[in-house]
Amino acid sequence: MRIGISRKIFALLGIFLIGIGLGAGSMIVKEKFFPKDSAKEAIQKEQEKIGPLVEMEELFVNLDGGGFIRVEITLEGVNAKSKEKIQAKEVFLRDKVITVLGSKGFQDVQTDNREKLKKELLTELNKICNNEIKDVLFKNFVYQF
DSSP states (O other), rough: HHHHHHHHHHHHHHHHHHHHOOOOHHHHHHHHHHHHHHHHHHHHHHHHOOOEEOOOEEEEOTTSSOOOEEEEEEHHHSTTHHHHHHHTTTTHHHHHHHHHHOOOOOHSGGGGGHHHHHHHHHHHHHHHSSEEEEEEEEEEEEOOO
């Protein structure tokens, strides 16, 4: 009888250890191939984090071919240190905005092309600021022919 009981205990102990091993293994596989939503959320929050904002003075620019545009632009920096760098080059940035907008015709500044214009401004302004600008935001945007 003693042998029968020890076999049962040994079998139960073996099943218990196999169960623990399978449970731990499945947790490792789950974490490796299916990460928690919190990790995804942390990455998304980091991407959505708003950088420092630098407001530029209002600009009136004559459009190529006639008309004018009046804009107020806010620049979003990539991190806390970028605000100082952007502010240090503000005169050069204003000049570049005037140059880019002044080269545009009436059709180029209409509502349909605004996103394209923002992307072009972002590219040109980042050339001056060494990619310290995350986004160009129009606070005010009025054009007239």
